[in-house]
Amino acid sequence: MFELFEQIIEENKKANLENPEDYHVNGLLYCGRCHTPRQEEKELMGRIFKPYIPCLCMLEEERKEKEREEEIKRMMEIKRNTGICFYDQNMREWTFANDNHQGDASIMNAFLRYAENFPEMQKRKKGLLIYGSQGVGKSYGAGCVANHLLLKGYRCIMTSFSRIINAVSGMREGKQEYIDDLCRYDLLIIDDLSTEHETEYAEEIVMNVIETRCVSGLPIIVTTNLTPDELKHTESERKKRIYSRLFGITFPINYVGEDRRKRTMVNDYAEMKAILGL
Ligand SMILES: [Zn+2]
Numbered sequence: 130m131f132e133l134f135e136q137i138i139e140e141n142k143k144a145n146l147e148n149p150e151d152y153h154v155n156g157l158l159y160c161g162r163c164h165t166p167r168q169e170e171k172e173l174m175g176r177i178f179k180p181y182i183p184c185l186c187m188l189e190e191e192r193k194e195k196e197r198e199e200e201i202k203r204m205m206e207i208k209r210n211t212g213i214c215f216y217d218q219n220m221r222e223w224t225f226a227n228d229n230h231q232g233d234a235s236i237m238n239a240f241l242r243y244a245e246n247f248p249e250m251q252k253r254k255k256g257l258l259i260y261g262s263q264g265v266g267k268s269y270g271a272g273c274v275a276n277h278l279l280l281k282g283y284r285c286i287m288t289s290f291s292r293i294i295n296a297v298s299g300m301r302e303g304k305q306e307y308i309d310d311l312c313r314y315d316l317l318i319i320d321d322l323s324t325e326h327e328t329e330y331a332e333e334i335v336m337n338v339i340e341t342r343c344v345s346g347l348p349i350i351v352t353t354n355l356t357p358d359e360l361k362h363t364e365s366e367r368k369k370r371i372y373s374r375l376f377g378i379t380f381p382i383n384y385v386g387e388d389r390r391k392r393t394m395v396n397d398y399a400e401m402k403a404i405l406g407l
Contacts, residue, residue, distance in 0.1 A: 145167065159184075167187075215275070220287065225244075236270065237270060256379040258375060259384050260352075286317055288320065290335050313345065322351050
């Protein structure tokens with residue numbers, strides 16, 4: 130019996146090499162750096178054993194190592210989530226920090242505040258309906274929210290109804306599972322809700338996604354070129370149902386501004402002219 134303990138303590142000793150600055154007090158080893166014991170006295174059936182224990186600086190080192198490991202794990206998780214989130218990897222660059230301030234500053238600020246207050250938005254089950262004309266930066270703003278949240282460890286996905294419809298149409302089975310999966314992300318961003326879902330089948334899928342998201346109680350961000358008026362006054366009863374559900378779970382933001390793509394094209398044209406000396 131004692132042999133086993135002695136063997137354990139011998140192993141324990143090998144794993145706890147003395148440092149040159151360590152010293153002994155009353156037969157127990159002390160750390161020369163933090164001056165706390167590296168050994169303790171234990172009595173077992175009348176015999177005294179002196180197993181090694183970690184001193185304060187060893188415990189601190191262990192804690193830091195664990196923190197480093199946690200941080201690496203967290204970074205890997207963020208990398209994986211970011212890879213999943215965007216269908217176009219350029220969108221990883223769509224961040225508030227990278228914003229070139231071509232868009233409306235107060236609206237970009239509203240997006241930032243939405244992202245910063247995300248826990249509150251989750252509690253309120255509130256998403257955003259970002260509407261406005263083509264190219265003002267609606268998708269960019271939504272992408273910034275996603276990137277901000279991804280860095281905080283949230284799982285987000287940015288997609289469009291046409292992508293969802295395409296994916297689901299190609300499936301023989303597992304359609305509902307696919308939609309259920311989408312609706313489990315902390316934030317679902319549907320980029321560019323338009324008249325793309327004209328067929329009954331497509332409308333059904335759009336309705337299904339919005340319904341499922343409603344039930345999940347998790348926020349959704351939808352960008353669209355359609356105005357709330359156009360959304361409200363649609364002929365189709367089914368669409369009316371879809372949009373009224375959507376209005377119920379989002380806060381509308383009217384993003385007006387100049388067409389970023391057009392401006393980039395104009396700038397690009399001017400730069401090319403200058404380069405070519407035309
Ligand atoms: Zn120490």
